[in-house]
Amino acid sequence: MMGTHQERVLVVMAHPDDPEFACGGTIARWVREGKYVGYVLITSGDKGSDDPTMTRERLMDIRENEQRAAARVLGVHEVHFLRYPDGELYPTMELRRDIVYHIRRFRPDILVCQDPTAYYFGDYYINHPDHRAAGEAALAAVFPLARDHLNFPEHLEQGLPPHKVPVVYIATTPNPTTWVDITDFLDIKLEAILQHKSQVKDPEALIERWKERLRTSDENGRVRYREGFRVMYLG
Numbered sequence: 001m002m003g004t005h006q007e008r009v010l011v012v013m014a015h016p017d018d019p020e021f022a023c024g025g026t027i028a029r030w031v032r033e034g035k036y037v038g039y040v041l042i043t044s045g046d047k048g049s050d051d052p053t054m055t056r057e058r059l060m061d062i063r064e065n066e067q068r069a070a071a072r073v074l075g076v077h078e079v080h081f082l083r084y085p086d087g088e089l090y091p092t093m094e095l096r097r098d099i100v101y102h103i104r105r106f107r108p109d110i111l112v113c114q115d116p117t118a119y120y121f122g123d124y125y126i127n128h129p130d131h132r133a134a135g136e137a138a139l140a141a142v143f144p145l146a147r148d149h150l151n152f153p154e155h156l157e158q159g160l161p162p163h164k165v166p167v168v169y170i171a172t173t174p175n176p177t178t179w180v181d182i183t184d185f186l187d188i189k190l191e192a193i194l195q196h197k198s199q200v201k202d203p204e205a206l207i208e209r210w211k212e213r214l215r216t217s218d219e220n221g222r223v224r225y226r227e228g229f230r231v232m233y234l235g
């Protein structure tokens with residue numbers, strides 16, 4: 001590996017557990033291939049509880065710890081929390097600036113984010129509005145904000161020059177253009193998902209549901225598992 005560039009992947013998502021559900025198999029595969037992977041979680045999922053005795057502070061703690069455990073299972077190298085309030089996300093200039101900061105610091109070859117155009121999936125899921133806001137802010141941070149030095153010039157004073165992200169993987173999209181085969185990484189994805197204990201009520205049912213969603217077959221009729229993305233090559 002000496003002298004070769006280690007590819008860097010930055011995953012920017014709204015909540016703890018989003019990366020594992022959206023693309024945990026792909027992340028595990030990339031880590032195995034030698035890529036360096038970092039997470040930026042915009043909120044700490046501090047409202048995702050139906051326990052009437054739960055407080056936001058306790059829940060933040062629980063969910064950040066679960067997220068770190070899940071990231072460890074996948075082999076992710078760093079995890080950052082921006083701690084915006086859960087359920088209230090807008091793609092504001094403040095949020096864009098905070099994502100630009102991490103892009104200029106981390107200098108990703110690939111940025112992974114959520115799909116801001118997805119309002120619903122099939123007839124069973126209204127997309128969480130935080131996911132749309134996170135995707136919109138992340139894409140705005142990639143282009144044009146992180147690229148052009150006149151945006152947030154304070155970053156340059158902090159030693160962080162502009163950065164052009166060459167490739168973007170938009171996860172949880174109803175319109176995938178690229179499929180990543182995660183058959184060898186299905187078990188590790190599911191193990192990572194199960195680290196989010198406060199979010200998983202019935203592990204067996206959840207595993208069956210997700211295997212069903214990810215399942216496909218190859219040209220020989222063999223079962224394979226895959227994750228879909230809209231991939232943008234920005235050159």
Ligand SMILES: [Zn+2]
Nearest residue numbers: 014015018128
């Ligand atoms: Zn989420």
